[in-house]
Amino acid sequence: MSKFEYANAPESKAIANIATNYGLFIGGKFVEPKQGKSFNTINPASEELLAKVGYADKSDIDLAVKSARLAFNKVWSKLPAKERGKYLYRIARILQERAREFAVVETLDNGKPIRESRDTDIPLAAAHFFYHAGWADKLEYAGFGSKPKPLGVVGQIIPWNFPLLMLAWKIAPALATGNTVVLKPAETTPLTALLFAQVCQQAGLPDGVVNIITGDGVTGAALVNHPDINKIAFTGSTDVGKAIARSISATKKTATLELGGKAANLVFEDAAIDEAVEGIVNGIFFNQGHVCCAGSRLVVQESVADELLEKLKKRMSLIRVGDPMDKNTDLGAINSKEQLTKIREISNSGDAEGANRWSPEVKLPAKGYWYPPTIFTGVSQSHRIAREEIFGPVLSVLTFRTPGEAIEKANNTMYGLSAGVWSDKGAKILWAAKQLKAGVIWSNTFNKFDPASPFGGYKESGWGREGGRHGLAGYLSSEAKASK
Amino acid sequence: MMFDGSQASLRKFLSDLPPVDQVGADARAAMLATRSIKTSSKAWAIDMAISMVDLTTLEGADTPGKVKSLCAKAVRPDPTDLTVPSVGAICVYNDMVKTARAELDLIGGKSIPVAAVATAFPSGRASIEVKKLDTQNAVDAGANEIDMVIDRGAFLSGKLIQVFEEIQIIKHICGDKAHLKVILETGELVTYDNVRKASFLAMLAGADFIKTSTGKVAPAATAPVVLVMLEAVRDYFTMTGKKIGVKPAGGIRTTKDAIKQLVLVNETAGDQWLTPDLFRIGASALLNDLLMQRMKLRTGHYASANYVTID
Secondary structure (H helix, E strand, C coil), X not given: CCCCCCCCCECCCCCCCCCCEECEEECCEEECCCCCCEEEEEECCCCEEEEXXXXXXXXXXXXXXXXXXXXXXXXXXXXXXXXXXXXXXXXXXXXXXXXXXXXXXXXXHHCCCHHHHHHHHHHHHHHHHHHHHHXXXXXXXXXXXXXXXXCCEEEEECXXXXXXXXXXXXXXXXXXXXXXXXXXXXXXXXXXXXXXXXXXHHCCCCCCCEEECCCCHHHHXXXXXXXXXXXXXXXXXXXXXHHHHHHHCCCCCEEEEECCCCXXXXXXXXXXXXXXXXXXXXXXXXXXXXXXXXXXXXXXXXXXXXXXXXXXXXXXXXXXXXXXXXXXXXXXXXXXXHHHHHHHHXXXXXXXXXXXXXXXXXXXXXXCCCCCCEEEECCCCCCHHHHCCCCCCEEEEEEECCHHXXXXXXXXXXXXXXXXXXXXXXXXXXXXXXXXXXXXXXXXXXXXXXXXXXXXXXXXXXXXXXXXXXXXXXXXXXXCCCCC | CCCCCCHHHHHHHHHXXXXXXXXXXXXXXXXXXXXXXXHHXXXXXXXXXXXXXXXXXXXXXXXXXXXXXXXHHHHCCCCCCCCCCCCCEEEECHHHHHHHHHHHHHCCXXXXXXXXXXXXXXXXXXXXXXXXXXXXXXHHCCCCEEEEECCHHHHHCCCHHHHHHHHHHHHHHHCCCCEEEEEXXXXXXXXXXXXXXXXXXXXXXXXXEEEXXXXXXXXXXXXXXHHHHHHHHHHHHHHHCCCCEEECECXXXXXXXXXXXXXXXXXXXXXXXXXXXXXXXXXXXXXXXXXXXXXXXXHCCXXXXXXXXXX
């Protein structure tokens, strides 16, 4: 036991005004699902019920798409661009004003530490709305022709790892470019999206511009297959992304897909070692490793591997695992039982295939879903833990001898979402960045996000980019789409 | 260790240290500043911080009277509450050492060390003869700790061995009578790479403590600088098994600042460094803020500044 134990410093739940039941947000109002079905959303840190949420089926989706189409035809596409921008600014400001409430609800529903929802998720979500608000009336100058047009109604499906932030990544550019939206949040984390529906009401956003329907994979598939959707924007697993690509292949629908990753974090021997250790920790243990661009493969030069690993283990012993609502917690709960099972299954294959597992001593809470921060050393390229996305706090450590070998190992994956390069030599960083096949490359940092910076992947990590000027492209057409 | 005391091997040793990435070090320090220290841990931290204060007066207007009243404050920081620990040390100029030592011994502060700043503090611009005499005087007058300044001019012009040898000479004068604290004056070294190099240089030369600043130059003890120095003592311990202390000084004025320093120690060098033997905070105004926060925790409300003594 340390001399200096930090006493509990819990954020108050009182500010989160969670209702017992939520309907679907269609046409600017909360409505009951037609079949009257609902499902539970729980707090993964305690397994307590947070709320019952409406389960949308085909008929609800049809209603939501109709309402989005009506709003597109009658209101949103007719509004001067500057006015669209004003709504986005208003939403951004409301998100900032209600930031604490959103952070608390996000942490309760997702299991991520309050420090992260407070300092990362919510401020970045607001920043995305501010950024895209600025684009709304400047689209003619964005390089997509003199009269870029919206696509129409966009179906958006988002994951559970950054619920509000992924909503912002989807809704802000769609609205700025003049589209209307039917969005489905993830089954396990619908609450901040439903809270966001209230923000749309508070901002006076015209009815039907944003519709939020809740449900599971079946609901998502029904949204994808709805005939009056012009585009699908999806963030989630590569398997589902492939299924979406197949199901829209014979239609006029377009898609942007932001899928899995198995990022390499390359540490060269001339790197700033202490800061590299911080970057590795941030790369894989941020948000319990539930990050598509997580630095889940550490590829370190053999000459510094021992020193680095010793420091990494010491640093990992300081990671505070536990109650996500405690302001000092670094690693929170795994989002769901299903995800925990998946993390366990792939990690166990690491043991079976001969890698060496190490975790610091941590006391995991009895209730809820937890996984300790874990590293595997002695990993080779052929191990499952070096190839498959674990989406949990599990790091695979590989080594290299020469820069060329580092690049080969980094690129030897079906993914290509992100990569990290740690070196004190500018020329080496630029050389490595050129060779790496990844959509985002961080140098001497990791997991840094900005709305102005496009994000997306190579290979099976996805299609298209989100954020920045590039992200607008997925929501614009140089000719108006004929709407039904 | 690949170091034989020569200029070449010193330069090689220091340039082989891993670089510090400024952005990353700033980010780590900023993250640790978000730790929320409440209730029982705050009470513990306040008492720990009080026991680590090097209560300091380094002014041209210092008089025996001023130094004596500082001694009284050092022994019993809050005369209305005897559960408040004494401070870590008294820190004065060398002509005040005798007064401070005698006064402390007289009023029940025998165990409180007297630290003297030395080697032409704060600039360090004097001949080695003057610096030697300055130190010898302080030791002879009964100083238990010597806070020397390094020759920043020599360091910045690459004369590393000169800086190194000067520390060795002063260490030799201290002998087993006085602990040696080496002030790097990080505000003049500017880069974190320099801070790391100077930290190792001082430790190799025999420092018992490495100290950020004189308090006369801004910026002084910033969180990332203290972070880099704590990493240095941690790594030096791994290399040699020897624990060297760290003393931030200058700019730490509030309880919040002090607690942030303790969090840095706890999560960088580790809790073994959470003792006045290995961590000190050079300050003057800080002590009263710690006392007022302590009162607040005990009574539940803030008292006016008149409830703590000014010195």
